[in-house]
Amino acid sequence: MSDRYLDFANTGVGGWLTGALGLPRPAPLKRRADAGAGLTGPLLLGPGGDSRLTPVLTRLAAENGREVQTEWSPDVRYGGLVFDASACVDALSAQALYRFFHQAVRSVAEHGRILVIGLPPETMADAEGEAIQRGLEGFVRSLAKEARRSIGVHLVYVEPGAEAAAETTLSFLLSPRSAYVSGQPILVSTPVTEAMDETEHAGRRVLVTGGSRGIGEAIVRLFVAEGARVTALDVPGAQQALASLSAELGVDVLTLDITAPDAIPALLADARAKGGYDVVIHNAGVTRDRTLARMEPREWDSVIAVNLTAPLAMTQALVEGGEMRRNGRIIAVSSLSGIAGNMGQTNYALSKAGWIGAVRRLAPRLASQGITVNAVAPGFIETQMTAAIPFAIREAGRRMNSMGQGGHPVDVAETIAWMADARSGGVNGQVVRVCGQSLLGA
C-alpha cells in the first residue's frame, strides 16, 4: 500500500538520484490532513474579475483566509487561478482565455488549482459558440497535462442560474480534498431541491456498502468524521472487520450479502428502522479477472450481480419503498475500466460501464424526488487489491497519470463526500474520475 518510489524520490539522496537519471519525481500530494494543505495564496480571477461566480469565489476565498485578486502580478504566488470563460462565444472572445493563462499559468503555487468556468455547450446560440465551449474540454485536459504534478486543473460548466449551487463544487476543487482529481469536466445544473440551509453531512443517514475495508472503509471514516450517522454494510465474511469498525467508530453495521434472495427485505427493514437514508453509496464490488475464453460462468455472474444488478435492485427498492429521503444522494463507484475497458475484465467493465448508463437513466428521473444520482470512477488507488498486482504493472499504473502516483482511498471518499453534500443538489448525473488524470481512457 506504500509507494516506496515516491517516498524515496522525495528524500535528499533520492531527489539527487532521480534528477541525475532523468526519472520522474512525483510530488507528494497534500490532502486535507496534511500540514500546510489548503489555499496557499490568493485566488486570481479572470478575465479582470468579471465573472458571474465572483460572489461565490469571494466567499470561498475568505473562508480560506485568502482574497480574490483580479489583476495579475508577477510577484504573487496564487493559490488558484480561476477563469470564467462564459463570455467565450467565438474565436475572438476566446483569445482572452489564452491571454489570461499565458500570463498567469506559471504563477500558481505548488499544490494550487486551476479552474475554467464554462457554459453548457448546448446552451450556446450557435455552432461556433458550442464548439468553443466544448473545446474548453480539450484546452483544460491539455493544460492539466502541462501543469506541475501537484496542481489540479478543471472545467466546471455552470448552467445559467445555477451559480449559487456551484459553491460545493468550486469549494471541493479548490481544496486539498480534490488532490487526486484532475482534468475533469463537471456540470453544475439547477439543483434538484430548493437550496436549504443545511450543513454538509452532520446528522445525515448514510449507507456504505462494502464498508469494512479499502475504499469503503475510507468512506465510512470520512462520513463519521463529518458527523454523519453511518451504516457500514458488508458480507458475512467481513463480520469481524465490521465489528471492530463499529467498536472504534460507533457506526451501525449491517451484515448482508446484497445478492442473497432476502437481501432486499433485510435492507428495507433496516432502512425503515432508521427512518430512511439520505445517502446511499454503492461501493461494494468484486473482481474476477480472467480473459473471456477462460472465464467461468460463476465469475461472470457474480461480478455482474454484486457490482451492478444488486445495487440497482437496492436503489429501486429504497426509492419505491419511500426509504430515500428528500434531498437524497445515490452514488456509485464505477471505474476507469468501465470507461476504457481492460484486459481480463469483460465482466467487471460491463458492470462498471453499466453504472454510467444507470446514472444517465436515474439522474433525471429521480431529480423530481429531490434525489441526485452520480458516480465516481477511480483509477489506480493504493489498496490491498492493487498491492497484489505484479511490480512492473503496478508501477506503470501508478506513474501513467498527471500526478505520477497512485491515489489513496480517501481521495475517492472525498469526491463522494462532495457529491453527497446536502448542498450539492446541482451535481446530478455526473461521472467523475478520481485518477490523477490517468492517461488511459476511451
Add this chain to the structure above:
Amino acid sequence: MSDRYLDFANTGVGGWLTGALGLPRPAPLKRRADAGAGLTGPLLLGPGGDSRLTPVLTRLAAENGREVQTEWSPDVRYGGLVFDASACVDALSAQALYRFFHQAVRSVAEHGRILVIGLPPETMADAEGEAIQRGLEGFVRSLAKEARRSIGVHLVYVEPGAEAAAETTLSFLLSPRSAYVSGQPILVSTPVTEAMDETEHAGRRVLVTGGSRGIGEAIVRLFVAEGARVTALDVPGAQQALASLSAELGVDVLTLDITAPDAIPALLADARAKGGYDVVIHNAGVTRDRTLARMEPREWDSVIAVNLTAPLAMTQALVEGGEMRRNGRIIAVSSLSGIAGNMGQTNYALSKAGWIGAVRRLAPRLASQGITVNAVAPGFIETQMTAAIPFAIREAGRRMNSMGQGGHPVDVAETIAWMADARSGGVNGQVVRVCGQSLLGA
C-alpha cells in the same frame, strides 16, 4: 514513415528475437489493397442466428463469398463473430453474451472481426436495461484489448427500424477497410434521407481541404479510386503538390487559404460552378505545439482559425448558400488530442474538441436537410508529421494501442469514405476514433 520495428519483428530472425526477449510482435494489418484481405471464413451469428440484422449480414457475407453460420463449430475458423445483444435487457439475458463469446472467441481467424449489436441504451424500458446496453461498451472495449492484434472489435447500436441503414456500417467494420479501427461504439439511427438506390461514391462531388499531402492526399486518392469527382483544396504554398496531384489523378484543385478574408466568396464561387458539393471533408489542419506559457498569440490564433473557425464558417456558407446537396456529408478530422488533451497542444486540443461540439450541434440541425455531420479522431498515424517526432516518443505512440502499431493515412481515409457513403444516412453525429484502440483517452 516506415515502421522498421514492425517489419523486423515479422522476419524470421526478428520473430525469434522478439519472442526470446518477450518483446511485442505486432502483426502487419491487412488493408484493402493487401493480398488475402477480406473475410477469410464464414460469419458466426449469435445467439443462435436470432438477429434483426440477419438479412443484412447474410447479404454482406454472400458479397464476400462467405456464408452465415448460426451454430459454433470447433473446427471452423470464422472470418467474423457477430452477436446481436438486442435481447440483453437484464443480467439473466446478458448471460447469452458471455456464453457465445466464451465459446467462440478463440475461433476467430487472424484479421477477423468481432461485432456486438446493441440497442441505444436510452431506448430501453428500465434502468437495468439501460445499464446492460451501456455496459456493452465496457465489455467490447475489454474484449478489444484481449483480442489478437489484428482483430477489430466493435459495438454497433442500431436504432429499432434502422436495421437496413446499418449495412454500410457493418460492411465497413467487417472489411479490411476498418483495419486500424477498434473498440469503438457507433450509433446507426434512422437515416436522414430516404434510402436511395445510389452507389457509394461514384459521380459524387467531393471537396477535400488540406488535400495535397498526408492524410488529405490519401483521402483524395481513395475518393478518386471510388469514382468521385474530387476537388483538392490547399494553401498557395502547396500549389506545386496540388498541380502534380491534378496531373496524376485528374482532380480539380482549389488554391485557397481558408482563413483569408476572401476565402468564403472564393469557395462559394467554386462550389456554384460545380453545382454544389455532396461531400465536404474538413481535413486541413495545423499544429503549433508549445506549452501555454511559451505559446505566441499567433500560434494560438492560427491553430484555432485553420482547424476550427474557418471550416465552421465554410460549412455555414455552403449550407446557407444552398451549395450542399441533399444526402450530403460533412466530415471533420478531429483528433485523439481533442478527446484526451495533450501536453503542448492547448490550442490544437481546443480546436479538435471544438469539432466534437460542432458535430453535436450540426448533426441534428442539418438532418432535416438530408445532410449528415460526423468526425473522425485519428490517433497515431504514420505521416511526415509523426516521422519528425523523437524516436522514443514515436515508439511509445506507435505501440500504446491494441494493434501495437501506427495507422496509415489510408485508414483515416477509409473511415471517412464509410461516413461519406451515399447510403450512410444513418450515421450522423458520430465521432469515431481511428487509433487501433489507443490506450490514451479521457
